[in-house]
Amino acid sequence: MRKKPVRVAVTGAAGQIGYALLFRIASGEMLGKDQPVILQLLEVPADGPQKALKGVMMELDDCAFPLLAGMQAHSDPAAAFRDADYALLVGSRPRGPGMERAELLAVNGAIFIAQGRALDAVASRDVKVLVVGNPANTNAYIAMKSAPGLPRKNFTAMLRLDHNRAVSQIAAKTGKAVADIEKLVVWGNHSPTMYADYRFATVHGESVARMIDDQEWNANVFLPTVGKRGAAIIEARGLSSAASAANAAIDHMRDWALGSNGKWVTMGVPSDGQYGIPGDTLFGFPVTCENGTYKIVEGLEIDAFSQERIRITLAELQGEQDGVKHLL
Numbered sequence: 001m002r003k004k005p006v007r008v009a010v011t012g013a014a015g016q017i018g019y020a021l022l023f024r025i026a027s028g029e030m031l032g033k034d035q036p037v038i039l040q041l042l043e044v045p046a047d048g049p050q051k052a053l054k055g056v057m058m059e060l061d062d063c064a065f066p067l068l069a070g071m072q073a074h075s076d077p078a079a080a081f082r083d084a085d086y087a088l089l090v091g092s093r094p095r096g097p098g099m100e101r102a103e104l105l106a107v108n109g110a111i112f113i114a115q116g117r118a119l120d121a122v123a124s125r126d127v128k129v130l131v132v133g134n135p136a137n138t139n140a141y142i143a144m145k146s147a148p149g150l151p152r153k154n155f156t157a158m159l160r161l162d163h164n165r166a167v168s169q170i171a172a173k174t175g176k177a178v179a180d181i182e183k184l185v186v187w188g189n190h191s192p193t194m195y196a197d198y199r200f201a202t203v204h205g206e207s208v209a210r211m212i213d214d215q216e217w218n219a220n221v222f223l224p225t226v227g228k229r230g231a232a233i234i235e236a237r238g239l240s241s242a243a244s245a246a247n248a249a250i251d252h253m254r255d256w257a258l259g260s261n262g263k264w265v266t267m268g269v270p271s272d273g274q275y276g277i278p279g280d281t282l283f284g285f286p287v288t289c290e291n292g293t294y295k296i297v298e299g300l301e302i303d304a305f306s307q308e309r310i311r312i313t314l315a316e317l318q319g320e321q322d323g324v325k326h327l328l
C-alpha cells in the first residue's frame, strides 16, 4: 500500500542549496523511495525570489517525480511550516562586506526567532528541524529557544558537511575507501574552530589514528584543511558550497529519519551536559540514529589535545549565544 505523504518544509528554497536539494528530496533520496512528500517552500516576500521559486517549481513539475504528492510556495513561515514533519531551514542572511559578526547574528536572530515561533505554533509536534543557514549552530539555538512548546531534541544544526569533508580527507590520506571509514566525529561549532577527531575512527576494525600516526599532519594539515574547506570552496568557485551542502543535509535527515545502522554520524544537537558541554548548547557530537531518534555516543576519552580543541570551539559558541541572549 502507498504510504501517506509527509510534509517537508524548506526555507531559502530558491537559493543555490535549495536548487541542489529539492530535486533529491522529491526523488526519495532523503526519506526513502517509498515515501511520498509534499514540499512546502518558503522564500522572502520579494518579487525576485518568489519568481525564481516559481521557476524551480516548474522544473520540479517537469521531473514528474512519482513521490512528489504536492508542492506549495509561501512567503510566510506560519503557512510554510503548517503540519510540517520535517523542516530544513536553509535561508538566512549571508554576511555582507564590512558586516560585523554581531550584526549578522542580530539579523539572523530576527529570522530564526520568527521561524522558531512559527514552528512552535503550526508544525507537527514531532517535527524534525535541521538548520543549515549560517551561523548554523546559533541559528538552531535561537529557533529552539523560540519554540518552547516543541521538544528541544527536535532542533539540530548541520555539521554533516564537516563530517563528510573529514571522512574524505581521511580516505585520501590512508588510501582506504570512504565507505569503510567509521567512528569519525566533528565536535563543536560549524566554523573553522570545529574539531574533526579521528582518534576513534576505524577501517574494518583497524585504528585510523594508528595507521596515520602523524600528529603533525593532524594539527597542521588535516584540521586546517577541514576547518577552512568552506572558504577554499568560495575562493575556487566564487560561491559557497551548495551541492555538497545539500548532500550533507540529505545525509543528516535520512540518517535521523531512517537510522544510521549503528554507524556514528555527526549532528549538531542540544547538549544534556555530555562531555562537559553546558546544557542546551547546540554542539557537534557523535550520534547514532535509530527509530527516528538520535543518541549521543557517550563515554569517549578526551585527551589533553582534544580537550583544548573542544574548549576553543565551545568558547566561540558561547560567545555567539551570549551575543543573542538579549534577543531571546
Ligand SMILES: NC(=O)C1=CN([C@@H]2O[C@H](COP(=O)(O)OP(=O)(O)OC[C@H]3O[C@@H](n4cnc5c(N)ncnc54)[C@H](O)[C@@H]3O)[C@@H](O)[C@H]2O)C=CC1
Pocket: 011, 012, 013, 014, 015, 016, 017, 018, 042, 043, 044, 049, 090, 091, 092, 093, 094, 111, 131, 132, 133, 134, 135, 136, 158, 159, 161, 162, 190, 240, 241, 242, 245
Ligand atoms: N551548515 C553548513 O554546513 C552550510 C551552511 N551554508 C549556509 O546556508 C545558507 C544558504 O546558502 P545558499 O543557498 O548558498 O544561499 P543563497 O543566497 O543562494 O540562498 C539563500 C536563499 O534564502 C532566502 N532567504 C533569506 N532569508 C530568508 C528567510 N527569512 N526566509 C526564507 N528564505 C530566506 C534568500 O532569498 C535566498 O534565496 C547560507 O547561510 C550559507 O552560509 C552553506 C554551506 C554549508
Ligand SMILES: O=C([O-])CC(=O)C(=O)O
Pocket: 134, 161, 229, 230, 231, 233, 240, 241
Ligand atoms: O563557509 C561558508 O560560508 C559556507 C559553509 O558554511 C561551508 O561551506 O561550510
